[in-house]
Amino acid sequence: MIGPLMIKPCFFILFLSMIASVSGTARSQAHVPTFQNPVLWEDLADLDILRVGDTFYYSASNMQYSPGAPILSSKDLVNWKYVGHSIPVLDFSPAYDLNGGNAYVKGSWASFLNYRKSNKTFYWGGCIENKKTHIYTATDVAGPWKKHAVLDQCYYDAGLLVDDDDTMYVAYGAKTLHVAQLSPDGTHEVKSQEVFTAPAGVDYIEGSRFYKINGNYYIFTTRPPNDEYVLKSTTGPFGPYTLQKLVVSAKSPIANGGGPHQGGIVQTQKGDWYYMAFVDAYPNGRVPVLAPLTWNADGWPSLNLVDNIWPQTVPYPLSPQGKVSHTGTDHFLGASLDPQWEWNHNPDNTKWSLHKGLKLETATVGNDIYAARNTLTHRILGPVSNATIELDLAHMKDGDRAGLALFRDSSAWIGVARDRGSLRVVMENNLTMDEHWKTTATGTEVASAPISTRKIWLRASADTMANFKSGPDRTGTFAYSLDGKTFQSLGTPFSFTKDWHFFMGYRYALFNYATQSLGGAVTVSSFTVAAP
Structure with a gap:
């Protein structure tokens, strides 16, 4: 029998070690830095997001404001700073100069931004006034940007994929989605094909974002104003595609704000995935929110929301890289x-x-x-x-x-x-x-x-x-x-x-x-x- 004062030294050391381990874990968890959604309390809608090296980039709509298509950069997905614009001047018609009319609620809508490793070039593209698609390029997001091509096709609410073989594809459309293949120089369309039509119960989709992950092709698409769906193809960029929901009418991290939707996904250097969406929060506008994203064994993404509530407090994706103040x-x-x-x-x-x-x-x-x-x-x-x-x-x-x-x-x-x-x-x-x-x-x-x-x-x-x-x-x-x-x-x-x-x-x-x-x-x- 071992009395209260007769504990063997080996048990005592083990006991202290367990306490130290639990205490250390608690301290480690207590010091994990977190941030509060929204990521930015600013109007930055229709976002496209990507990473090049150790830097993340964010492109947004700004309609009739000039210069067009603002770009922000970040080292940690939380602290963002403005670095440039993809459209140096809105040269689409005299109305953009307030000459003979105006261009309110025209200009740059939901558009794409991506990076092509083969020529170390960023590509921005957007359909202007539901007519033609304008593509701009730059080797540095801060500029200078120049107009690369004007395509007769309207790639409405488009997402750009640069495939493993360097072929560029664009997913676009509303209700019925298409995929277009661009020429190697990105100046014209090689072919376009209808790949999916919104089924009954979903009815309408837009805001495409196009990815290839682990050999599968994914088109993230939104059903405004509160839902996000995902299309997956295992056979190629032209499908066929199947549909699953990603998030439907989630409770917003902004009280009385809309459901997070229409955004993009990005992978950190550590291999973790995140989904950046926006919330309708007028009169501020449409503001970005961030949440971790995981992949199921069957190749579908999941946000793993608890009770369908978008998280308000989220651990930093990476170590904070210095707070960026917008004041x-x-x-x-x-x-x-x-x-x-x-x-x-x-x-x-x-x-x-x-x-x-x-x-x-x-x-x-x-x-x-x-x-x-x-x-x-x-x-x-x-x-x-x-x-x-x-x-x-x-x-x-x-x-x-x-x-x-x-x-x-x-x-x-x-x-x-x-x-x-x-x-x-x-x-x-x-x-x-x-x-x-x-x-x-x-x-x-x-x-x-x-x-x-x-x-x-x-x-x-x-x-x-x-x-x-x-x-x-x-x-x-x-x-x-x-x-x-x-x-x-x-x-x-x-x-x-x-x-x-x-x-x-x-x-x-x-x-x-x-x-x-x-x-x-x-x-x-x-x-x-x-x-x-």
């Missing part, structure tokens, strides 16, 4: 604009410049911000953020309007108006477009105050949290300061529109337009985004 101040000191900036339509490059700030000369005459050229935009950050600009007014002319807007198909702004030699700070709302993107209202002045200074700070705040909880409608508010420190509210709260039809989410927008004659200018000395 901070831009003093516009570089030779070019940072890639997070996009113009509303193509700018008139003779009417803006960078020198100790961003100089915006008036480029159009009229009273419609939706028709005004050289409006520069920046995505709002969700769920709560604000933007502040420092504005030099010394060279404004009578009739000029310059300031900071919360910009979408229903907009509001705070700015400075010069009339009869006098300046006043103004808040306007009721700037709207109809479903055909024609202006229906050019603004109503809600409040104003006279000023007699050449410099002013303007602030727009976007609180979209109310979009994701019960309570009052989501709102934007405006304020100004004459010293950059003490801010005075101006006007009334602005209710964001929640409609999806404009597709893009709200943006902060810097503008300067004339209502009488050209010749005036303002300088934006700084732009600061904060997320309180």
Whole structure:
């Protein structure tokens, strides 16, 4: 019999070893870094995602904003930074210059981005206005990008696969999906074949992403607005394909957001797979979320969601590679604009410049911000953020309007108006477009105050949290300061529109337009985004 004080040393050592092992495991688990979905609280829809070496790349839609097709990069799938655009200028028609019309909700929709190892080249392609497919190429995602080809075929919502033998295939279509084989130089189509039609109960699919994994061909496709399906072929890129669901109406990690869908998959250097989807979260737009993906023994992918709930807290796919902040101040000191900036339509490059700030000369005459050229935009950050600009007014002319807007198909702004030699700070709302993107209202002045200074700070705040909880409608508010420190509210709260039809989410927008004659200018000395 062994009493309480007669434990043999070997048992005691084993006991301590077990405790140490359990304790070490607990400490290891406790220190596994995690992140919170959404990955980015920004409007980055219709994403395509890939890895080249140790770097991940992300391509998104941006419709009429120029330059087009933004690209982000990351070393860990969580911290992303803007690095460039695949479309240097939207040269598809004069409407993209706001000449003889506009191109709202046109431009770059769901498109593909992939990398071809044989010539070390990135390929971006997208169907413009349901007409022709434009393909651009670059050896560096930061550019320069150049137009490679224009194909007469419309590859709607397309995904590009570069097969093991270097042949390029494109999966595309809506409801009925096709696969096209491109020529070796990627300048024309060799053949195209129908490969699948959505069955009853699914009815409609689009948003193709094309992969070859372990000898099988997969087309990931979405049934908007909340479902994702997968097609698999074991015999080749042209099928036949069978269908399984990947995720259907999963509970969003964003309260009251839509179900995650329409994205792409990517494998890390460690061999782990992840699915990046987006969530409809207006007025912010469509924001990306990430979840681990596994493969079943029968070759089908699975997300392994518990109770069909998309995870909110997820372990980092790789060791964090340094946090990338999307807040901070831009003093516009570089030779070019940072890639997070996009113009509303193509700018008139003779009417803006960078020198100790961003100089915006008036480029159009009229009273419609939706028709005004050289409006520069920046995505709002969700769920709560604000933007502040420092504005030099010394060279404004009578009739000029310059300031900071919360910009979408229903907009509001705070700015400075010069009339009869006098300046006043103004808040306007009721700037709207109809479903055909024609202006229906050019603004109503809600409040104003006279000023007699050449410099002013303007602030727009976007609180979209109310979009994701019960309570009052989501709102934007405006304020100004004459010293950059003490801010005075101006006007009334602005209710964001929640409609999806404009597709893009709200943006902060810097503008300067004339209502009488050209010749005036303002300088934006700084732009600061904060997320309180």
